[in-house]
Amino acid sequence: MKKFLNKAEDFVDEMLDGIYAAHPDKLRFVADDRRCLVTARPVSGKVGLVTGGGSGHLPLFLGYVGTGLLDGAAVGGVFQSPSADQAFEVTRAADQGAGVLYIYGNYTGDILTFDMAAEMADAEGIRVLSLVGNDDVASSPAGEEHKRRGVAGILFIYKAAGAAAAEGMNLDEVLRVAEKARANTRTMGVALSSCIVPEVGRATFSIGESDMEIGMGIHGEPGIRRGPLRPADEVVDEMLGPILGELSLAKGDSVAVLMNGLGGTPQEELYILYRRVAGVLAERGVSVRKTYVGEFATSMEMAGFSISIMRLDDELARLVAAQADSPFFAQHQG
Amino acid sequence: MKKFLNKAEDFVDEMLDGIYAAHPDKLRFVADDRRCLVTARPVSGKVGLVTGGGSGHLPLFLGYVGTGLLDGAAVGGVFQSPSADQAFEVTRAADQGAGVLYIYGNYTGDILTFDMAAEMADAEGIRVLSLVGNDDVASSPAGEEHKRRGVAGILFIYKAAGAAAAEGMNLDEVLRVAEKARANTRTMGVALSSCIVPEVGRATFSIGESDMEIGMGIHGEPGIRRGPLRPADEVVDEMLGPILGELSLAKGDSVAVLMNGLGGTPQEELYILYRRVAGVLAERGVSVRKTYVGEFATSMEMAGFSISIMRLDDELARLVAAQADSPFFAQHQG
Amino acid sequence: MDKVRKADLVGLFAHLRDVFTEQREALITLDGRLGDSDLGITMNKGFNAAHGAVEANAADDLGKTLNGAGLAFAKAAPSTMGTLTGTGLMRGGKALLGRESLGTGEFALFWRAFRDGVAERGKAKLGDKTVLDVLDPIAATLEAAAREEASLSAALELAAQAAATALDATKAMKAQHGKAAVYQDGSIGVPDAGGTVAHLMIDAMRAFVTR
Amino acid sequence: MDKVRKADLVGLFAHLRDVFTEQREALITLDGRLGDSDLGITMNKGFNAAHGAVEANAADDLGKTLNGAGLAFAKAAPSTMGTLTGTGLMRGGKALLGRESLGTGEFALFWRAFRDGVAERGKAKLGDKTVLDVLDPIAATLEAAAREEASLSAALELAAQAAATALDATKAMKAQHGKAAVYQDGSIGVPDAGGTVAHLMIDAMRAFVTR
Numbered sequence A, B: 001m002k003k004f005l006n007k008a009e010d011f012v013d014e015m016l017d018g019i020y021a022a023h024p025d026k027l028r029f030v031a032d033d034r035r036c037l038v039t040a041r042p043v044s045g046k047v048g049l050v051t052g053g054g055s056g057h058l059p060l061f062l063g064y065v066g067t068g069l070l071d072g073a074a075v076g077g078v079f080q081s082p083s084a085d086q087a088f089e090v091t092r093a094a095d096q097g098a099g100v101l102y103i104y105g106n107y108t109g110d111i112l113t114f115d116m117a118a119e120m121a122d123a124e125g126i127r128v129l130s131l132v133g134n135d136d137v138a139s140s141p142a143g144e145e146h147k148r149r150g151v152a153g154i155l156f157i158y159k160a161a162g163a164a165a166a167e168g169m170n171l172d173e174v175l176r177v178a179e180k181a182r183a184n185t186r187t188m189g190v191a192l193s194s195c196i197v198p199e200v201g202r203a204t205f206s207i208g209e210s211d212m213e214i215g216m217g218i219h220g221e222p223g224i225r226r227g228p229l230r231p232a233d234e235v236v237d238e239m240l241g242p243i244l245g246e247l248s249l250a251k252g253d254s255v256a257v258l259m260n261g262l263g264g265t266p267q268e269e270l271y272i273l274y275r276r277v278a279g280v281l282a283e284r285g286v287s288v289r290k291t292y293v294g295e296f297a298t299s300m301e302m303a304g305f306s307i308s309i310m311r312l313d314d315e316l317a318r319l320v321a322a323q324a325d326s327p328f329f330a331q332h333q334g
Numbered sequence C, D: 001m002d003k004v005r006k007a008d009l010v011g012l013f014a015h016l017r018d019v020f021t022e023q024r025e026a027l028i029t030l031d032g033r034l035g036d037s038d039l040g041i042t043m044n045k046g047f048n049a050a051h052g053a054v055e056a057n058a059a060d061d062l063g064k065t066l067n068g069a070g071l072a073f074a075k076a077a078p079s080t081m082g083t084l085t086g087t088g089l090m091r092g093g094k095a096l097l098g099r100e101s102l103g104t105g106e107f108a109l110f111w112r113a114f115r116d117g118v119a120e121r122g123k124a125k126l127g128d129k130t131v132l133d134v135l136d137p138i139a140a141t142l143e144a145a146a147r148e149e150a151s152l153s154a155a156l157e158l159a160a161q162a163a164a165t166a167l168d169a170t171k172a173m174k175a176q177h178g179k180a181a182v183y184q185d186g187s188i189g190v191p192d193a194g195g196t197v198a199h200l201m202i203d204a205m206r207a208f209v210t211r
């Protein structure tokens, strides 16, 4: 294992120390627990947005705490859920009198954590609603969407809900927007190499020297097909198939596209891949209103990428384009 | 070689196609040559800033073409210089009547290219000045600074000069600022694994399963010491030594810090490393006014990182803090 | 031991802690087959924290002490089984508020509440190959024993046996929840990791009471 | 051949192209020892383009044709030797504007201008282990031969020999420029890659004229 770290068991806490040291004006923590991360610039009266989940996915999850985005994140160990009381403490800080929406990925541990935190919040009179991201089409067939994992596409939910809350929508409206974003977002991923969990110290899975695995999850969950790595255009075509099918995109539709590197794939390659995505969409008469290319939801050093597409109506297009600012994600208008 | 690409010889051109497809409102090319990249938002009367160099370092170099930053970049093949006529075409487009400053790294091929382009520009009556980045303290001893490679620290020169030009300074003043930024910036890097040049198809160098190489260049140029990977804090301490020494930072000084991942190193680790940097600087009474943590100058999939520090006076602090916006680098005020 | 008294609670949790310290590696290996290998760590940390909480609040109401142990467990060991076990302990404690000691009837109340809490929180169905498939017969067996006024040690013997049988039955099931679910048919033949924990817990109680 | 006439230029560049096509792999390997292995590709691409340009502008003034070949070379093969060779050809062409054919005197003018162009652009000093260390004796030898009114073939024989000797002498030098400079003492013993190119060029001219 070649990682820059001191002790494996301090990985997450030292990472957080670095984050607070680097961004003292934007991020802070509550409850005397650095894993209870909140924005340093809360907005009174705004609906609070809270996320959380395991570490090892930067900029997920905490990277989207910021202006026009989320208000707090409960930070777990590497690939481990945060605890319910951590999520609850973040909820308390994020509540600015207008209630709180949880947005997190569809993993059992996280569901338990946030359900329990919601109960604790309820007991204190904080109104909490929840939305579980499940954009990974590779993880369960259509019809079983509720079983699908949440992966990079959650960024679109954050972005839309974050902008909606910043506009002053109330809790129910923000939930409506988040649900619309979720309903219109699909993701597919492919991996070329494994990540290494620091406390484990060896690769989570092994894969042949010239193989790829389509549909692999961001913790190394098995995908739908393993086989020899194909030319970039063919890989994109295979991945776009189910996404375009499920979104049933047609001529005249607008979308936002997220080309997400899993950690070990150079940005050069993401653009080579995006070239093909843009070509296929153009051919279908689908117009891309917003493109993100980079690392947005990683699996540490895993090589691979995912494509997420969100179909846009006017409201989602407006919300996606809105200003946003966090130490990990800055977007000006236009 | 596990890369997402079609044909190795199309690597750079397809990457560029992807970049133009993703950011049509911000970037375009001139002279009918996609390797002559310029901003889509030129500012009349402003000093033009032009860079260039080999591909394989995204977001270097072209990623810093944008508002408050640079006006154009000549794009070479992977680790190859662009041609002089490409640099010249970019110069032509970047000239908005106030002359052009070249800012690029200290590599023979690039020097030849830009010197020749400057001659061509001169023949057309465009005033061109040049500044060669040489921040890598590992690449030659003090006293031989003119032989040092330019690496990630060039971002600080771009940022300062870009903001200076945006403020309306004239060519000589922008050069003065760029020179000041250069004189006050030092970088050290360390690598854990090699990159792979697509057309070569195998690792540029090999390194032991638990070794690091301190001072390695971003093309795999030999460093100053190879040895077993040490705990993160010790690695940082070894790298900070020469940087702090040469900048002779003292209590009360202000700096900007850039923690740059070389491509294969997860952001989690960069923050663990930054934690130590922040600790050491705090102990010395040096205050960090601006921090960047992420990938700013890479070597494709190389694992490793570099630390760059720029000592700030009031002018540099103002210029570094100024707004900037490119598809790869966005910074709001504050 | 015919009853577990308030004063015995620290000893009971010390025993649970010892069992899960001892079983740490075995649970890591088991969770590694269909999951992420953290279960041994989770349970070890969780029962350390629970024991600490019981020791610190030994003077409290018995139900409150158990409830506090559950909260400490969930805090110390976030993750599926950490949160579920924490929830179970908290609910079990709530069901025993005001009691001075635990006989067969109280154990039945405790495990019923534990089981229902896990079911409510985890939303698994019987047969989904989860801890619930072992918790359910534990609660049912203890309730039957309470109706028949069985001695505590006899009741716990029966419950532990029922758990062992139920655990064995999970081998044939296909995982529907958590990390194991991705293995689909590949999960068949392997006993459920969470179910193994439930069996270890009831067996530890049996051993504590009968020794 | 006592002179290279305007009409022979296409043939000369076809020969150069062939030589550098043939030497492609050898130069890749050589540049790999102290550099980035691209030299064979650079030269192959460069002379392909130069030949194409000469073919396209065969009707032009001889000097202009050579100048255009240099521009095409630099465009097609960016990199150190690409830009330097392109610069050298352009400067050599400029020195021959208005000439109708190339005898010993013209070859001397061409290589002097080539050498000076490379020196000016690259800013290397003699002994720095670069192409300049081979270009310099080529120019000097041709100038001496011109003063002595030697025949073209005799002059090119001498120049090629001088280049071979000079190339051999670069082995003992320590690289100060470009990618090879990082090897420091490690560069000793290996002939300079750019110098090898210069030797191949003059030797190709010799072969073309004497065959």
Ligand SMILES: Nc1ncnc2c1ncn2[C@@H]1O[C@H](COP(=O)(O)OP(=O)(O)O)[C@@H](O)[C@H]1O
Pocket (backbone or CB within 6 Å): A108, A109, C031, C035, C036, C038, C039, C042, C079, C080, C081, C082, C084, C118, C121, C122, C123, C124, C129, C130, C131, C132, C177, C178, C179, C180, C192, C193, C194, C195
């Ligand atoms: N929805 C659920 N309801 C009840 N039990 C569950 C559920 N999902 C998983 N489990 C139990 O959790 C066990 C795994 O626990 P643990 O290792 O803590 O999970 P993780 O590491 O995925 O958080 C499984 O063996 C199963 O018994």
Ligand SMILES: Nc1ncnc2c1ncn2[C@@H]1O[C@H](COP(=O)(O)OP(=O)(O)O)[C@@H](O)[C@H]1O
Pocket (backbone or CB within 6 Å): B108, B109, D031, D035, D036, D038, D039, D042, D079, D080, D081, D082, D084, D118, D121, D122, D123, D124, D129, D130, D131, D132, D177, D178, D179, D180, D192, D193, D194, D195
């Ligand atoms: N400053 C310089 N002046 C003259 N020649 C140089 C200079 N730097 C390098 N060279 C020559 O360039 C050769 C390498 O050429 P090339 O492979 O094209 O370089 P690169 O791949 O680094 O751009 C060296 O062997 C040397 O002869």
Ligand SMILES: [Mg+2]
Pocket (backbone or CB within 6 Å): B079, B080, B081, B109, D036, D038, D079, D080
């Ligand atoms: Mg080269």
Ligand SMILES: [Mg+2]
Pocket (backbone or CB within 6 Å): C031, C035, C036, C037, C038, C039
């Ligand atoms: Mg587990």
Ligand SMILES: [Mg+2]
Pocket (backbone or CB within 6 Å): A079, A080, A109, C036, C038, C079, C080
């Ligand atoms: Mg787990």
Ligand SMILES: [Mg+2]
Pocket (backbone or CB within 6 Å): D031, D035, D036, D037, D038, D039
């Ligand atoms: Mg070379």
